Amino acid sequence: MPVYRSVARALVLSLAANAGYAAPRPPGMIPPPESVEAGYWDLMAKAERQAQQSGELNKDPALNAYVREVTCKVAVEYCDELRLYIMDRPFMNATMAPNGFGEVWSGLLLRVEDEAGLAFVLGHEVSHYAESHSVEAALAHKNRQNIALAVSIGVAAVGVYAAASVGPYGDPGPILDATGNLIDAVYLASVTAFFRFSREHETEADLLGFQRAAAAGYRPQAAAESWRVVMAETSASDFERVRKRDARLGVFDSHPLHRDRVVALEAEAAKLTGEGVRGRERYRAAIRPHLAAWLKDDLRRRDFGQTLHLLGRLETSGEDLGVINFYRGEAYRLRRQLDDLERAEAAYFTASVHSDAPVAVWRELGDLRRRRNAVTEALTAYETYLAQAPTAEDAWIVQDAVASLKKGLS
Numbered sequence: 001m002p003v004y005r006s007v008a009r010a011l012v013l014s015l016a017a018n019a020g021y022a023a024p025r026p027p028g029m030i031p032p033p034e035s036v037e038a039g040y041w042d043l044m045a046k047a048e049r050q051a052q053q054s055g056e057l058n059k060d061p062a063l064n065a066y067v068r069e070v071t072c073k074v075a076v077e078y079c080d081e082l083r084l085y086i087m088d089r090p091f092m093n094a095t096m097a098p099n100g101f102g103e104v105w106s107g108l109l110l111r112v113e114d115e116a117g118l119a120f121v122l123g124h125e126v127s128h129y130a131e132s133h134s135v136e137a138a139l140a141h142k143n144r145q146n147i148a149l150a151v152s153i154g155v156a157a158v159g160v161y162a163a164a165s166v167g168p169y170g171d172p173g174p175i176l177d178a179t180g181n182l183i184d185a186v187y188l189a190s191v192t193a194f195f196r197f198s199r200e201h202e203t204e205a206d207l208l209g210f211q212r213a214a215a216a217g218y219r220p221q222a223a224a225e226s227w228r229v230v231m232a233e234t235s236a237s238d239f240e241r242v243r244k245r246d247a248r249l250g251v252f253d254s255h256p257l258h259r260d261r262v263v264a265l266e267a268e269a270a271k272l273t274g275e276g277v278r279g280r281e282r283y284r285a286a287i288r289p290h291l292a293a294w295l296k297d298d299l300r301r302r303d304f305g306q307t308l309h310l311l312g313r314l315e316t317s318g319e320d321l322g323v324i325n326f327y328r329g330e331a332y333r334l335r336r337q338l339d340d341l342e343r344a345e346a347a348y349f350t351a352s353v354h355s356d357a358p359v360a361v362w363r364e365l366g367d368l369r370r371r372r373n374a375v376t377e378a379l380t381a382y383e384t385y386l387a388q389a390p391t392a393e394d395a396w397i398v399q400d401a402v403a404s405l406k407k408g409l410s
């Protein structure tokens with residue numbers, strides 16, 4: 001890819017020559033056609049077209065309108081120039097490129113506690129945008145060889161998403177493409193190094209994002225809580241590498257990054273009086289139609305400790321218990337550690353008494369009951385499945401199972 005390398009070089013050189021931004025950027029700012037930032041915008045326009053054509057683009061009009069509404073509440077002066085795409089990808093991520101193209105991933109929407117939490121995360125991204133942090137970051141990295149790889153963005157579309165994945169939550173762990181394949185780790189490491197914001201930029205985006213969300217009337221404590229959620233889920237991971245992420249950051253800083261940020265945001269919240277809007281019900285209503293699909297996606301990450309932790313948090317509102325317990329059952333069934341199948345059966349059973357449980361809960365219950373030779377109970381579950389989903393693709397398999405169980409009984 002020599003062509004892209006030379007483009008990369010030219011871009012870096014002219015970025016360096018263009019140093020010195022007046023922050024924040026004026027709304028509606030368009031870089032002069034010959035400038036470096038214009039070149040940067042061209043690359044991002046390409047990334048945006050990829051997003052528009054992606055099979056992972058979430059087109060639900062109601063959800064898009066909702067996220068747009070919250071974005072505009074915190075983006076205010078930049079509302080008109082931002083274009084946010086919701087992507088069905090199971091990682092915590094949100095980004096905003098300098099040309100106004102942004103992404104919010106379903107893994108983030110699944111983890112945000114309420115509208116106030118979403119407002120803070122979006123406010124954080126708007127602040128990176130307002131302060132032109134990604135352009136500053138490109139300048140700061142001008143001496144790194146990584147830049148050549150980073151700008152091969154134009155070559156590998158999937159790399160664009162990988163690069164963009166370093167959102168407020170840092171390293172998202174292994175990245176999967178639409179078909180569940182791991183994206184090349186070396187490539188990913190190079191691009192993420194290029195796009196990583198400095199600690200100063202993150203602290204600044206936290207503070208400014210907090211101010212934007214608070215000014216829009218949101219509950220000030222939601223900002224610190226957003227980070228606390230990330231920390232808690234990090235420690236719930238099945239993987240030591242992920243659990244130690246905080247400690248590893250501590251090698252470079254005297255304190256783990258997230259903890260510092262929680263403390264700073266709590267101090268900011270303490271300066272304010274009044275409750276603020278939480279918007280928990282509104283938020284859950286907006287994501288509810290996607291809850292099952294996003295939880296299914298989350299299981300593709302194969303980090304069952306984190307998925308189970310997430311399910312526990314979602315459950316505290318006392319809503320969506322059929323869906324939540326069904327996917328808890330799925331997590332145990334797929335993990336298959338000691339006693340997991342018993343746990344799976346218990347979770348499926350809990351799910352089955354709620355009207356929002358997916359019909360598959362009966363097939364799974366049938367399978368697990370059959371496994372432990374509870375024939376009558378297995379038959380009940382299978383027959384409920386067939387009654388509720390007579391045209392299911394796998395109905396014939398379940399009919400077979402029913403037939404053979406009945407044969408055993410006679």
Ligand SMILES: [Zn+2]
Binds near residue numbers: 124128167168201205
């Ligand atoms: Zn950030």
